[in-house]
Amino acid sequence: MSGLHVLIIPFPAQGHVIPLLELSLCLVQHGFKITFVNTEHTHNRVINALHGRSIGDGIRLVSIPDGMEPGEDRNDIGKLCAHMPKVMPGKLEELIEEINRVEEEKLACVIVDGSVGFALEVAEKMKVKKAAFWPASVAILAFFYSIPKMVEDGVIDTDGTPVKKQMFQLAHDIPEVDSTNFVWSTIGGALSQKTFFDYMCKNIEAVKVTETLIGNSTYDFEPGAFNMVPNMLPIGPLLASNRQGNSVGHFWQEDSACLEWLDQQQPNSVIYVAFGSFAIIDKIQFQEFALGLELTNKPFLWVVRPDITDDAKEAFPEGFQERVANRGKMVGWAPQQKVLRHPSITCFFSHCGWNSTLEGLSNGLPFLCWPYFADQFMDESYICDIWQVGLRFKRDENGIITREEIKTKVAQLLGDENYKARALKLRKAAIETVKEGGKSNKCFNKFIEWMKAQEPTTSRK
Template sequence: MGSSTGAEGLAPHAAVLPIPTLGHITPFLHLSRALASRGFVITFINTEGNHRDLKDIVSQEESFGSGGSIRFETVPGVQTSEADFTAPETRPMFFEALMAMQGPVESLLVRSMARDDDLVPPVSCFISDMLFPWSTEVPRRIGIPEVKFWVASASCVLLYSSYPQMLEKGDIPVQDFSMDKSIEYVRGLSPLPVWSLPRVFAFRDDPSFTRRYERLKNIPQNSWFLANTFEELEGGALEAVRDYIPRIIPIGPAFLSSPSMKNASLWKEDNECLAWLNEQEEGSVLYIAFGSIATLSLEQAKEIAAGLEELQRPFLWGIRPKSVPGMEPEFLEPFKERVRSFGRVITWAPQREVLQHASIGGFFTHCGWNSVLESMAAGVPMICHPCVAEQNLNCKLVVEDWKIGLRYSNVGSGKLVVRDEFQKVVKKLMEDDNGIAQYMRSNAKKLSEEARKAVCVGGSSYQNLENFILSLK
């Protein structure tokens, strides 16, 4: 079968497939909206369970009609809100679930290619998450162009691509993440402290790492590779990545390309917290959230809670279901009552709106890439508490390269952050006695302006996306 892209009278039609977790679904939705606004028809493929949880945004996007349109199709698969895939024992289950999606997705694409519909043209390209093991073979068999969308940083691509060099020099597998050592030879990256490396670098034969590295290594030289970053933020890393992936195209931050889109959420958002924020002083509130997958130990959550209670500074803390295994209502409800005069604990926040609120002075974050970009775009400095995946690297970029955040002394060690150090870092961020907080806010504001310029007409990401669309057509 051939591609219909560019055929007279037919709109380009992209089938879009994210990994079925919220951190991947969200940027894929924003990319879909950006393409739809430029005349594309989008078929957004999601798992049945996640599709049900995303009913609000599905309803909004199905009625969106500027230029193109977004349609939703479902396949069997995992429901992110009902599972925890961060634990080592559950990761094989997640991988098996991704593999099981191959057949249903391929069948859906074949049906779309055979469609005889005046309103919906045949699928003309497949935009997929790079983490699917089969996302290259399927479009090749069908005969349509493939496009990868990388939802993390360019620095992360570069780090994984440098794996053979680091292995040859004996710097990985890492034996001790607390050692005082930096890796200084990766072109495009400033010196990398050992603590900033992903935990999978401790295991030479870790299956999840091996799979990710092999997929990056085997990306065809002529494949499009969209990235959720922008030139002004990661220019050096992007230049170096092009040695491995020549057609990497930064088009982010994706969410700034579609600011009117609702937050993608698998849990009900607590919008009442915005009214509470209206009552707080400007820059006084510490916002705390750890994304859709990362978990905290009960012991760590209790240290944070005790630190907040003793500080008595305004805070907004989102604790999603199952994010603190073993946290019993007998602990949480009395804590909420004791801090109600200055703090608020909710299940899930409308994060972009919260970060843009004038009362927010800092963000205590797990350093997921979406959260980093959203905080940066809002001009809000961060306290970094990385948990999984490449979040240690993101923490390093935030603190050492961009200087828009702080970290703890034992970051990356896996050790408990005790309440005393928690309080010390919070005070350093939220109290401006030494000018550090103001310096970080100034840096964050500059990056916020750069990010917004990048996605506006004439900006680097805007033009990159335009050029990609022209090439695709």
């Protein structure tokens, strides 16, 4: 069979849209036709960032409302999670019905982001074959699966509140994380945290009973976590470079001129700094960070989103831009996968989002870790404690990472070749697993075969 129609639904955040669009492009290469469903707000951002470029043949981008009013803050994850289940399920049903009315268009499968569990319930209701996609580390899914046990053991209350501040670890080869940095404990205020916790608990129940579960990871990176989620098919890392294409799904228009700037730098010399799509840095810390980069006396490429701090263009320390003009470049958004592949990059100063983590590992780069929220603290632990390819920072008594701390950790990371050597081993594993015959490649082919099977399987409910 060929030309099978698949509906794909991400959670409305850039870190979820990008890997699912990457999966879509891979499926198109195998003859599938994709309808990709974003919320209206996300759809508009993706289209605007494309700036007239095509997303690729075989993929149709459509949108449905998220239930929030125009102008409301979509970065408020708790509020978004409260609104989406009220409106989106009905709109998804309408979309599926509309597609299925055309005989040759009927859906073969729905692939749903594990953070949009209600869409799995819609597919179940409409008797459409369904798979869940997990976009973060498998350790995070294992962590969510363990919530009932964590409540039973008195680690958290039933609303997700940590009983006390403590270090928590599911197993010896799974990252240890501070209980105050649990995924939901770092998202907004108390109400947002509880809303997100309840939302994810409901999602995970839907993921658990889905007949097929795929994830953007590989056995080689987190074997311990896979032991706790044995039915996961790892198909990652999902990267545009693996199919010799361009990454799509960004929310900001990329400044590709920075690649020409990198061409002029020495090999293995430039610090790449990017904190993802959500991180906000207050002005004092922003200025301290800038001065820390200056103190390193090394070339750097720094992604400064317009919304990363108040008045980002005016927030730099006085005279900073002039003083670093010969060795520093600031851009609003960068083609990150191409940047990380560039031979001039020496390390990745990162917020530790899972996509960025996979991209850095796949290019053999050591990390400097600056996590902001959600799963990023567990990813930091993977990087620093399990894989030992990066360093974390210590904050002073005022909660600030000082310029001196930044200078010290940059020197420590780049002065010890063991970090790079370990990173290169992980790079080799990342390349091998997606090659023909590699572990992730075999799992991807198994998933393709499952989707092409004519009769949808029934849920294990």
